[in-house]
Amino acid sequence: MKSRPGPASRRARASARARFGASVKSAAPGFTLLEIAIVIFIMGLMLTLVLPYMGGFREAALRSQARRLAGRATYMFDEATGHKLVLRLIFDLDNNRYLAAQLDPYAVKPVFAADNSLGGRPVTMPAAIRIRDVTIEGIGTVNRGTVATTFYPEGYVDATVVHLDDASGDVMTLEFSPLTGQVAIIAGDVMPSGMSR
Template sequence: MREETPKNGFTLIEVVVVLAIIAFAAAIVVPRLPAPEGTRLKSSARNLATAIRFLNDQAIITKGVYRLTFNMAENSASIAKLSPSGEVLPPDDQLMNRKLIEEGISIEDVTDPKLGRVSEGEVTVTFGPRGNQECLTAHLRGGSEHYTVIAYPGGSKVQVQEGYQEVATGEERK
């Protein structure tokens, strides 16, 4: 009698069936994944909204003055704390050093009631001891997509909205 050797491994048909199932699943899932640029855009909008909330809260809690500066040429936003004499102090929180706008994302424009809509140069928003006192809107763009970050007066409400949203300022809402 001949002894049977135990089978090790998979048959060719089993391997082909598994590969076909994986290919089918990938064909369905991959087109639905967000584009990397869209992910960076959404992340930048959320980072900016978080920074605005942080600055508002810090200004109220510490009775200090903070500054958020948008640089449209460099597509960047930076945070600074000011001393009572107006000098820029070294950062005292990790969020102040964080890169808010990711690579490849641009600041299309920033709107505030005093300056109107600004799409070139720099815009500086000051958060005093009473927080943000004016409606601030920033439009971010990544490729053909837009996100709008809206900070309402009083600072407790900051929204991130998909798309380029026009926002009425305080005077236009009355």
């Protein structure tokens, strides 16, 4: 048979419960000054490490669009040469985009028709990046409207320089080599010596 605890024992237990409850209640609310200082220090350290790379993201986007345009131009040079076609890369500066067109040799009056193949779809630049100007030998520099670079079946392209810029003022220059069709991507605002604005 179990014996019941006496009144002194019950009081001791109640006192212990009261002390434990009081200590839990006093420690629960809020943060200490030291904890807040540590969190602020860690956030400041992370911002110090991340902020220098934020500009790199914009530059990476500009470089990515320059490579995309260069890839399109190289593809069109290969297509024109390989399939004996006359192709145009049309720059629509007012709408900040470029697209491909192909000369239809079977039309009564040969005209350039939009190329709706996978490689010819129009490409619109992101909002932060724009086609600033296009310089084509024999035409000059254009910064409004439309202008086209022609790719010929004999294996050459109009000498062309394209400047892309972003909201922070960074510029990428693309230079189309007329004999090889290769596109050089140069950081900065560069105009080859043989071409005039």
